[in-house]
Every structure is written in C-alpha cells, then in structure tokens.
Amino acid sequence: MRYLPLTDTDRSDMLAKIGAPDIDALFADVPEEARLSGPIEGLPMHASEMAVEKHMRRLSKKNLAAADAAFFLGAGAYKHHIPASVDHIIQRGEFLTAYTPYQPEIAQGTLQMLFEFQTQVARLYGCAVANASMYDGSTACWEAVAMAGRVARGKKHKVVLSGALHPHYAEVVRTMAKFTDDEIAGAPPSLTAKPDDDGLIARIDENTSCVVVQYPDILGRLPDLARIAEAAHDKGALLIAVNTEPVALGAIKSPGELGADIVVGEGQSIGVGLQFGGPYLGLFAVRDEKHVRMMPGRLCGETQDAEGKRGFVLTLSTREQHIRREKATSNICTNSGLCALAFNVHMTLLGEEGLRRLAMENHRLACMAADRLAKVPGVKVLNHAFFNEFTILLDGDARSIVRELTKQDILAGVSLGRLFPDIDCLSNGLLVAVTETTTEEDIETLASALEEMLA
C-alpha cells in the first residue's frame, strides 16, 4: 500500500521491541467478539492511483461543469475567475498540510496570513474587527444571531429575519434556535421591485435582540440598511447584515458604513471555487471593538517575541470551547483556514483597484443581461436596483423551464421554486446571476432559448 511506509520486517522488529507476539496483542483491550478477523466484507480491496483516478473521473464526467455551460446560477455561490497563482499557493505543503497555529514560533506563515485576512475582511465590511473565518455563510449567520443573544445578556428573545434572507440561511437559524428558546420571526419574500423595508421595520420591537437583513438580498435587491439600522437601534436591537457576494462590496457601500453592528457572509466568491457547496468560507466581523469578546471563532493578534520581533498568535482563546467548555461562546473548533488563505491571496492579487474593476465589470454585464432579457416576450425584470444578480418573472413555471434548458447546456439560474418550494406564488421567479465569466454570447444564448421556449 503506497501510503504505508512500514515493511513486514519493520513490523516484526517493532513488535519484538514492544514485546508483543503479534499485532492483535496490541488490540487486547478490544473484546474478542468486537474484533474483526479480516477485512470488512462488501468493500473493495486497495486500488492503484490509476484505478482510483479512473473511477473518480467517470463520476466527475456525469456532472455538467459550470465552465461547459452558459451559466447563470448564484443564490449564495458564485462563479468567478480564480487566478492560477491562488491555487498554486494554497497547494504549497507548508500551508496545505499545516495544523491550526497553536505553536506560533513555527506557524508565523499561517498566522500572518490570518492577520492580513482579518484586516481585509474588516475593511471590506466596514468593521473594526473580523475573525479568522467560520464554516460558511449560513453557519456564520447563525453564530451572529447567537452572539446578539449574548450581547442582550439573554434578556431579549426575538430574532427578526428579513423575508428576503437566503431561505437556507433562515432554515439554519430556525434549526439552531429550537435549542436556545429564541423566537424566530420570519416572513415570506415579497415579489416587489424594492425590498419591503417598512414591513421589516414594523416587526422590530423592544424584545428584539437582532434584525437579520441580507444585502444584496436573495432576490438581488438592495435594502436600505441605514434606515433599518436606525430603526433597530431605536429599539435596542442589533442589525446583522448578511452578504453572500463579497464582490458586490467593491461597488456598493459596506454594511458597517451603513450602521450594521455585526456583518457576516459567504466569502466563496473570492478565491474559492463552487465545489458543489463546500468547503466555503464564513466571514464574521463586528463594527464596534467593544463587542470583540462576545465574538465566536478564532482570532489572530499581533504581539512580540522574546527578542522584540513582531509576531502573531491566536488570542482571546478563553472564549473558546477548549478552555471554557460548557461556557464557551460557541462549540466550534475549526475555521476555514485554507479557504481564508485563498481569499487572502485572491484579494491581494485584486487589490482595491482590481476589486473595483471586477465589481463594475460584473455590474456592467448584469445590466446588459437584464436589458436583453427584458426584451424577451414573457419575461419581466423585477428589480429596481441590483448588483450582479436579479430576479426575472417568466410566463411559466421557472423550475421546469430551468430543467428543460439544461438539455441545451444552459444553466439558466436558480428558480425561486427550488429555493422556496412551499410558496406557490413565487414559482415563476428565476434568479439570474452574471459575473465577469459570463460572455455576451452566453447572454444571447439564454435570451434566445427563452424566446423560443416562451413563444
């Protein structure tokens, strides 16, 4: 077996040193009846690198890769071009095969990277401090809700969710809240050109610990965060802003700037591929430094070594599970380190200028697509404003149209029926995302196919 270096001679020499007659003697604590005598039945035996690659390639070929289609899916995961050097750097063994940097003297590479990452995220979000990342956007969203409960010291138990929050994010919050006695006040999304900020504000009361608003929202619209923040703060509630497309923040104001207290989101767009949904990168930041000790997740901080040289360490770890046990701020141990590195490297390659250009190119192509699709008979563009994703309403069931279009290698978008299967009145809605990877030809392909289908 190519991954196991011991030879049979090594094994018998080592057993002799140990003083054990055979390998089974080392498993003596396992009761005889629980010990398996041979390899587990029903599973194949070891296989060569070639054989494994062949098997996996066959499975891979059964999928339609985004690059092989006219591709318009978004809804929390976006296809962007990732520079080749990003993947090269994250495959360096010193990053790829390192552990969590608990021994800072021999982990300054990971630690300095995390410090840079935290700074990039904090600035992008308009916040004071960001953590070293979380599992993904949906779990970061729940952690933000839990943190708001801690800030309210358990005195406020209502969580107001915008109806235009990603339904899977809302479902994660609902699942977790079953165990914390929080009341989750949700609402169905309304198919209007502008988000229903008034309706949301009306649901905030004195018992509200936080208001959760996605920006841009699940339909691609832009809620007025500043107004919602003011209304939340008037009632002593925190505003949690959720962003699932960080590229947007190269073009639009940051949530922190608009008054959000906690900003969380999905960082996958920068440096991390689609990967069928994971691993992704949860981003988490707080606008005001006073909330730092209530934050979940790892934090990297600057300090000095014994010779006075600058260095970095994981810090404020008394918040975490391995020290606080049942009093920890969260039970999670890991962050999404390698994805944070990919984000860090890609953002460094972009820089502010590159991010701005990337954002404007996304927006330009999205506007072009919206204009072209609006000309298709039977298609109506819903949004008043958007960044790179917008909702169209079709004369027909969007979900079946999307399925039909896959036959022409068109991945037309995410139907609202897929996202909200229980809400019949949304079934003709289709969420269309456009990025710098979308070509004018792709847009034309989609528009013509819809023309044909809706005719």
Added chain:
Amino acid sequence: MARYFTDEHEWIDVEGDTATVGITDYAQGQLGDIVFVELPDVGSVIDKGKDAAVVESVKAASDVYAPISGEIMETNDALEDDPALVNTSPEEDGWFFKMTIGDKSQLEGLMDQAAYKSFCDGL
C-alpha cells in the same frame, strides 16, 4: 472597616452597608498574568455563591462567585483598561465590585486575615 476572606480566595471589605470585593494575592499568583476581567452589570442582584465576574489569564478563565447576596452598586472600571492591576495590587487598586449587604449573617461564616493565612498555608 473589617476585612473577610472566603475559601474561594476572595476578600470582602465591609464598610457600613457596603461590601467591596476582590480576589486575594494568593489567587492572582495562582492564575498568573490576568488579561481580562468581566464585571457584572451595576444594578444586578446576585445571590451568594452565584457567578458574579470572570477573571481571565491567557489559558484559563475562572468564575468569581458572589461571597454574599446583594445588589451590585459599582464596578472597578480601571480594570477594563488595565487588568494587570489584579496582579500588581490585588487587594487594593485591583478590587472588582462594590455590593450591598443583603444579609449580614452571611458574613459570619467567613475567615479573618489570620484564618485565611493558615487556610492558604494548608493548601
């Protein structure tokens, strides 16, 4: 003014109806460099033996329990900027909070300076 000690290594100064609470020199020595102190809300009412504060070193967080029942009157804001005060002056400038004395009889079971010293010597 009378000073009492608990077997949780807290000291309590009693002046009239007010008690000032902190941790002892022995306790700070055991904890090592203090990096943060989480203090209770002023106005909160805490029962004897319940969590009142948290004191953190780099690798540990320890709860500080209310030595008696009462309402928190004031907390030591200086600890926010300079938690090291707990190391340098644990029994004076590094005090944690002042509280009302709900039930004077709760003071009766506590140790005086001499009793506390022999308690620590026995550890």
Added chain:
Amino acid sequence: MNAPNASGWKPGTPVEGHNAMSGPDTATGNRALMLEEPLLFEIGHIETTGVDLPEPKDGPNRLGGFERNEPIGLPGLSEPETVRHYTRLSRQNYAIDLGLFPLGSCTMKHNPRLNEKIARMPGFGDVHPLQPVDTVRGALEVINELAFWLLDLTGMHGVAMSPKAGAHGELCGILCIRAALEARGDAREVILVPESAHGTNPATAAFAGYKVEDIPATPEGRVDLEALKARLGPDVAGVMITNPNTCGLFEPDMKAISDAVHEAGGFVYCDGANFNAIVGKVRPGDLGVDAMHINLHKTFSTPHGGGGPGSGPVVLSEALSPYGPLPFTARTADGVVHLVEEENADEFEHTKAFGRMTAFHGQMGMFTRALAYMLSHGADGLKQVAEDAVLNANYVLRSLEDVLDAPFGPSGPCMHEALFSDKGFGEGLSTLDLAKAMIDEGYHPMTMYFPLVVHGAMLVEPTETESKAALDQFIMALRSVAERAKAGDETLKTAPHYAPRRRLDETQAARKPVLAWNDPAMA
C-alpha cells in the same frame, strides 16, 4: 528524512571558533533562506493590481444610490510579488510535508496528492450546489458512495453528511438525540461526559440545552462503569464517550456502557476523533453506539490546511436515523441517487428531520478527497492503517518509557497515541519547555496539557504514515530533550532558539488585542 546524518556531519563536533548559528547581524534581518516578510499592508498599494480587468466605463448604473464613494483600504500586489509574499510566508510554517507531526488526537497523517487532483476535476470542483439534480448525478453519487463506505466501516444504520467539521457533527448527533427524546415526549436534562473529554463535548451538550455532569474515571484511565451505572436514571439523555479515549486507551467496557445507557432510556454518543486507531478493525455499531461523528480530516486524510476546512459526517443508529438533518442523498432500487431536501423528504419517508445545519450539502471538496483515500486503501488497506497506527504508537511508548513517565504504560498497550507526563522533570521545567525544545530539534511539538487528567500531559500520535527510520529519529530527539529536562537544563526555558520566532508574548496579545492592521502613519 533529516537524519543525522547522510552528509557525514554529526552533532557535537563544532569546527573550532565557528558556530553555525551565531554570526554577525545582517543588514536585512534575514538569515540566508530564513527571510523576514513584511505585512501586505506595508508593501502593497491600493492602485496596484495583479489581475487584468477592463477599466470601468462611466455611465448609468443600477446600484440604486448605494455606490461606494469612500476608499476601502485594500492594497494589492502584482502577481510576481504576490507569489513571493506567500511563498516566503509559507516557509515559516511547520507541516506534515516537512516532518513527523506527533500531535495527539489530531491525526496528522500524510495527505495524498492524488486526492487534491481529484477534488479539482471540473465535475467536482466546478459545479454549483443548486444546479438541477440531473446535471450533478455524479456528485450525488460521490456523496452516496462515501456514505456507503462510512456505514460499512462503522456498522451503523444511517449517516448525516452535511456537518462542516467535527464539532458541527457532534452538535448534529446531540440534536438527533434530543429530537428522538422529544419525539417520545421524554424531556431529559443531563448529558454525562467523562472528565478527560475534549472541551468540545461539554460545549456542544451545553449548546443543545443540556446540563453537563462528569463521569468519574478509574485509576487505569477508563470510564468507571459502576459509577456510571449508579448515575444513570430517567433524567439522563445520554453519554458522550470518546473511544479510543483521550488517554489513547480503548474502553473495554464500551458494550456494557451502551447496554446500561440504553437500559436507562438514554443514547450513546461516541466522539469519533480517534477512529484512526480502529478503522477496519472494530465497528462502533457493534459496540452499541447511537451516533458518532467522523473527522474526514483526521482518519481519512483530508488536509488540515492550517486550521480547516474540516468535514464531520455523523453515522447514526436505527433509532436516531429518522431524525437526521436535511439534505442527504438516497439511492433508489433503479440505482439513481437522489438529493433529499425539505420538499421531497416525505417521498423518502424522512419526515422527522430536526432541520438543516448548513446552506448546502456539506464539504463536497472533502468528500471527493476522502473517497479517493478509501478507494486507494480498500478494506484491507484501512485495516492496515489502524494496525500500523497502533504499532507505531506502541513502539514510541516502549522506546521512551524508561526516560519519560508513562502513567498508563504498565497497564498494557496503548492504541494510536502514547501518553507521557512531566513527572521527574527538573525544578521549574515544564511540559511547555520540553515541547518548545522539540521545535529546535525540527519537530512540531506533541499535544500538551491534554488530557487534563494527567499532570503536564504529552500526547504523541505518530500515525501510520511514518517509517520506522522516521520514528527512530523522533525517539532519539525526544529522548535527548527528556534527559535534558530531567537534568534541569535551564536552556530549555528559552527554547525555541532556532525557529523563525522566539517565544511570543501571549499576555500582551490578550491584554491589548491588536486584531487588524492599523497604518501607523494614520495613528
């Protein structure tokens, strides 16, 4: 391997008047290949970009008046500068690719590169989680095939694939237990956890709303079965047990523990962090376990990546399977693999799910890697993994027990990790000092001060991917450092001496946290 020494050089034979490590100061602060690297924010510029993108054209936009008009403060670098910046940083890290990584309970084994190649195949790396299912059947098959392997290896009934890492999986398992108890109208309040448990166990149980109580241990480092039985009752929802346990020992009474817990109406959660010791040798399902998470990044070699991403599928007993979260995959008789979500759960008779733990389907990028690892090893190879992991750990234990105190050494063999204590160290010297001295010897330290039940604990997990020669050199190094610790060698207190940084001031970092870079010129 960096053995002393193929080049012919031997330690302790300095050339007269010359010490390799102490030379004149350099003007740059660099030391040959050891390069100091500034922060991105000190070398980058907001006008610089390493990506070619078109200049934005002025014109109307549809941003609804939300346009950014303030700079963000994100410096960029050109591509050559970027590659150099991160390559230099990478060289300040220790990694499995550089040497043995004996971090107990973390299972730092070799990460096969085939797995990296496979995860990047376009059909896995470049598919969107919400594509119509007919365009991603192969991806669903990967998830289903991996699930099948996990069920066979554990002898369990069902598996939840979506949890993002071990602790997330742990939470998933405990929530299944809670959902099962609630479904039978049984409000139990207590979860029992051994003192030696990883801190995540009590943190998870507390999050799920349970009161946590300790289970006492025997002097042999095992769960005290009689004490456990005495505590069981109608208020106990379940126990969380790590097996092999955090002392690196198998719990021989595991089946009796499970039987007693079931008898009392509770459930058994097993922390699968140490599954590497028994994979292919013992099936937790045969021991009465109801739920167990599996760290794909430990046992199944997906890379740790400097702290994640992990992946933590949870295998479930028949009693808990109906409560597993959405989504998951199911293969029907026709061989087609389906994605089961909220809308079609009833078609698959899965109506009691406790909810959803994450937005999409789990860590697909880790599933492809783990499946490639399993296929490579096969049932025979995985059994060999457990045997070699246990053999390597026992070899380390028996090679060092004369110089380091091994509290459970006399009671018999260990599983996949060897536990030592600081007993016998010279005055003022601690486990930390020994660990830092191992850095100077070219090793990542072992796990320190865990489990808490052993004073100054050192937990060594060599894993099966180390050769005998690599183990011999590690043993030689650890022996030498242990002897220095026992002799009271004061130089240990200032170790490491040769790492990119000396000991870092963690007190300063925590008292005055600096968590983002602030331009000194702006201060």
